[in-house]
Amino acid sequence: xxxxxxxxxxxxxxxxxxxxxxxxxxxxxxxxxxxxxxxxxxxxxxxxxxxxxxxxxxxxxxxxxxxxxxxxxxxxxxxxxxxxxxxxxxxxxxxxxxxxxxxxxxxxxxxxxxxxxxxxxxxxxxxxxxxxxxxxxxxxxxxxxxxxxxxxxxxxxxxxxxxxxxxxx
Amino acid sequence: xxxxxxxxxxxxxxxxxxxxxxxxxxxxxxxxxxxxxxxxxxxxxxxxxxxxxxxxxxxxxxxxxxxxxxxxxxxxxxxxxxxxxxxxxxxxxxxxxxxxxxxxxxxxxxxxxxxxxxxxxxxxxxxxxxxxxxxxxxxxxxxxxxxxxxxxxxxxxxxxxxxxxxxxxxxxxxxxxxxxxxxxxxxxxxxxxxxxxxxxxxxxxxxxxxxxxxxxxxxxxxxxxxxxxxxxxxxxxxxxxxxxx
Numbered sequence: 001x002x003x004x005x006x007x008x009x010x011x012x013x014x015x016x017x018x019x020x021x022x023x024x025x026x027x028x029x030x031x032x033x034x035x036x037x038x039x040x041x042x043x044x045x046x047x048x049x050x051x052x053x054x055x056x057x058x059x060x061x062x063x064x065x066x067x068x069x070x071x072x073x074x075x076x077x078x079x080x081x082x083x084x085x086x087x088x089x090x091x092x093x094x095x096x097x098x099x100x101x102x103x104x105x106x107x108x109x110x111x112x113x114x115x116x117x118x119x120x121x122x123x124x125x126x127x128x129x130x131x132x133x134x135x136x137x138x139x140x141x142x143x144x145x146x147x148x149x150x151x152x153x154x155x156x157x158x159x160x161x162x163x164x165x166x167x168x169x
Numbered sequence: 170x171x172x173x174x175x176x177x178x179x180x181x182x183x184x185x186x187x188x189x190x191x192x193x194x195x196x197x198x199x200x201x202x203x204x205x206x207x208x209x210x211x212x213x214x215x216x217x218x219x220x221x222x223x224x225x226x227x228x229x230x231x232x233x234x235x236x237x238x239x240x241x242x243x244x245x246x247x248x249x250x251x252x253x254x255x256x257x258x259x260x261x262x263x264x265x266x267x268x269x270x271x272x273x274x275x276x277x278x279x280x281x282x283x284x285x286x287x288x289x290x291x292x293x294x295x296x297x298x299x300x301x302x303x304x305x306x307x308x309x310x311x312x313x314x315x316x317x318x319x320x321x322x323x324x325x326x327x328x329x330x331x332x333x334x335x336x337x338x339x340x341x342x343x344x345x346x347x348x349x350x351x352x353x354x355x356x357x358x359x360x361x362x363x364x365x366x367x368x369x370x371x372x373x374x375x376x377x378x379x380x381x382x383x384x385x386x387x388x389x390x391x392x393x394x395x396x397x398x399x400x401x402x403x404x405x406x407x408x409x410x411x412x413x414x
Contacts, residue, residue, distance in 0.1 A: 023179050036185045043192045101178035105270035119172045
């Protein structure tokens with residue numbers, strides 16, 4: 001991964017990582033409006049602490065970590081406990097893609113983050129372990145368990161998932 | 170397959186462009202921390218300008234009030250130069266007076282110094298006279314008066330004859346003779362009472378010298394040769410009295 005020196009314009013950072021943050025927040029919150037709130041909170045924090053982030057790798061890891069923490073806080077704070085999120089259904093053009101996506105959303109949160117970072121962000125197990133501050137073996141076991149869960153849910157997709165894991169390793 | 174389907178599913182989900190645009194505008198807008206120095210600078214400039222304007226306004230009001238109090242047209246511009254000229258005149262006069270006073274002081278000091286020098290010179294000139302016994306200054310005119318009448322060459326040995334008289338009788342008798350005979354001179358002696366002891370001491374020393382030397386070394390060892398004129402008139406007067414008797 002390329003290491004760029006700061007300062008990087010904040011607009012370029014938002015332009016580059018807005019999609020990543022939003023999709024990760026959506027995979028964690030399962031709600032668009034809540035994902036919007038989380039994304040807004042993440043970038044507002046970034047505007048305050050942008051000077052501390054020196055490298056591009058550090059910046060990406062910081063954004064992922066803050067997104068996961070904000071997504072957790074949405075469900076733990078008192079305000080979210082007293083409110084009910086709006087029901088919004090994600091509409092996909094292809095049915096298969098929709099099934100895969102909803103199968104991932106049905107996984108526990110710790111497996112969803114690993115699956116999302118591994119399959120969507122194309123991050124290795126070591127990178128995921130650094131971002132999530134977990135041991136690589138833990139990330140590997142979580143990824144294996146998540147794959148087994150998806151295999152049960154998605155009939156006929158086991159070979160593709162195992163093959164991708166082997167590439168990553 | 171799974172990865173492609175999962176990526177397609179995520180890519181098909183649209184992002185909130187309004188939120189993205191708002192965040193972009195938020196990033197473009199300068200933060201409060203960057204605006205804080207400008208805010209402080211502008212506030213300081215405004216404050217300084219307001220205070221300066223208030224000070225100028227107060228000065229103009231005081232000028233108008235002073236002009237009104239002096240029953241003159243309230244034209245501060247025409248009043249201030251006059252006041253300034255008056256002040257300048259007063260200052261010049263004051264400086265001139267001060268210069269004059271200083272010059273007078275200098276002159277007075279110089280005169281006083283000269284007077285002091287004169288008095289010192291006078292005192293210095295008088296000091297030798299004061300060293301001389303008071304009787305001599307008083308008795309000297311008598312000797313001058315008696316010079317044409319008396320013959321000193323014959324009467325000089327007479328004190329040597331009185332050396333035989335006892336000391337007490339000689340001191341008292343000599344002094345009493347001087348007091349009685351001179352009269353006016355006794356007043357002078359009385360006036361110089363504090364020095365009477367000195368005169369008596371000098372008389373004693375002279376008498377002692379006379380006793381020891383018996384008139385031979387009188388002129389050499391006598392510390393004050395002026396004592397001879399004091400004794401001489403007394404002797405001459407005694408002689409004169411005796412002659413008159």
